[in-house]
Amino acid sequence: MPPKILTMPQASDWKRVLETGMQFTELRRSQARAIVADLVSQGHLAREQMASAVDEVVEMSRRRSEELRKMVQKEVQRQLGSLGLATKADIAALERRLTRANREAKKSGPAKTSGPSKKPSSKKAAPKSAKAG
Secondary structure, eight states: OOOOOOOOOOHHHHHHHHHHHHHHHOOOHHHHHHHHHHHHHTTSSOGGGHHHHHHHHHHHHHHHHHHHHHHHHHHHHHHHHHHTOOOHHHHHHHHHHHHHHHHHHHHTOSOOOSSOOOOOOOOOOOOOOOOOO
16 A cells, blocks of 8 residues: 655645634634623623723733644644755855855955866868869
């Protein structure tokens, strides 16, 4: 049996996963107000605490969303790293090395070639005429 080849999910699949995760973490202020209003109606919160509780729920939601974003970003970086792809940092380091090498080459002058250089002749040899005999 040939080894199973794993493929990356399509972009739309990733978006759906992220959107689903965000639904669990990111609340709009109106949703937070509804949650807090339920808590007030159940007697778990005093009405005077409602505004601060809404702010707290929204902030907690924002933090969870940020944690999810960081977790996904870290996993994507890990997956890309396992593929051996060059990162922006790798490319930037390579560009710095090339720039440095070019500067050093210009400082040391033109490279010397071994032996005299021969230019190809621009004249073509005249065709030999056949002797009629």
